[in-house]
């Protein structure tokens with residue numbers, strides 16, 4: 001039975017220190033320079049197993065600059081800037097196909113950005129044709145796309161449905177007009193409702209909505225209204241992101257009036273409002289910033305201990321090989337991570353030389369693989385089954401993790417977890433602090449003196 005989350009301000013303050021979000025373990029901070037030879041070897045290695053593919057395609061373009069944006073984007077009003085990019089993407093696809101041949105099918109496909117619906121319909125059509133020419137999709141493949149609702153016109157949505165997309169995600173951020181002005185992201189409520197209604201009418205299987213808290217001008221009341229309006233749209237999943245204000249990394253954020261950004265105790269109150277209102281409406285808090293209906297696969301996977309994380313966040317597809325296509329994309333094979341060049345210049349240059357555009361990556365050792373399993377169970381499945389881990393990796397859990405179990409005792413006495421003989425259980429108080437529990441098993445982040453990651457709040 002689902003137990004509602006407890007947001008305990010005192011404990012959150014005690015544990016509020018920077019920590020990774022574990023879209024991978026080890027995290028991208030550990031990535032080292034790696035060349036395409038290593039990538040090729042690892043790709044050849046995966047031909048020996050029967051796991052299918054998850055393919056991620058990155059479209060970095062957006063038509064308008066949102067001042068809050070922390071993503072890697074290229075702003076342009078001319079949609080034809082995407083054409084050369086797509087040509088290079090097709091070349092990358094061809095190089096991958098040369099190695100993978102017909103051994104692998106796509107079980108999960110995600111196109112993200114930036115803004116994938118920046119592409120003209122004919123370009124999106126040609127992109128999907130290219131993907132389908134190179135790789136076959138499994139019968140029940142999950143095919144998803146991120147959309148900026150301001151450009152999610154009916155003809156585009158219709159095309160996406162025809163092309164086989166079954167899941168969409170839209171960025172709403174906040175419904176309030178004044179807050180939208182403060183972040184240069186004007187999208188009126190009527191239009192947003194129409195986009196959602198079109199998504200429903202066209203029969204997409206699932207809708208996710210992104211919201212943000214901590215935006216300039218937000219108050220507890222305004223945020224409550226945004227949550228209410230979101231609930232009226234009844235999305236299957238909701239992400240409520242903590243606004244990461246990092247003007248030294250994202251100069252566009254300097255356009256934001258810093259004085260309007262709510263202080264951290266108010267931000268915490270906002271998140272508490274989100275948790276309470278979504279749980280009241282029968283959504284489950286999956287973890288970090290994600291909520292899902294209790295009929296949604298995300299929640300069902302968590303209940304059956306099968307949820308996992310990858311570079312796109314929570315996923316129900318554990319045990320597939322994730323391959324990233326396009327600039328900045330990151331792939332996650334069984335025992336190796338690889339990231340493509342970040343700038344278009346470097347990405348194009350590698351492909352001009354007929355090389356897979358790999359910039360850096362990481363090869364996991366056996367200890368990394370064991371720790372990853374434990375960390376992912378904490379982040380995703382609200383507990384660790386010690387016997388399962390022991391059996392899977394041929395270790396005595398209590399012996400292998402003796403120092404970590406000792407360290408966890410303080411977290412147990414604070415009520416975050418229960419340490420049982422056969423499992424570590426995360427309590428409703430600990431659900432918001434999973435990063436702080438997981439970091440105990442992370443030998444790299446613990447060893448670092450300087451914080452590289454954002455705080456829990």
Ligand SMILES: C[S@@+](CC[C@H](N)C(=O)[O-])C[C@H]1O[C@@H](n2cnc3c(N)ncnc32)[C@H](O)[C@@H]1O
Pocket residue numbers: 062068069070071112113114115146147148149170171172173210211212241242243244245
């Ligand atoms: C690639 S965008 C989603 C698709 C589309 N570009 C849009 O904005 O609607 C990914 C999401 O990241 C979140 N995001 C962007 N910048 C952020 C920041 N600085 N801090 C926290 N979340 C952020 C937003 O909620 C946004 O919807």
Ligand code: SF4
Pocket residue numbers: 061062064065066069070071073113114115148171
């Ligand atoms: S929030 Fe979305 S639309 Fe806005 S700049 Fe970032 S990626 Fe582009």
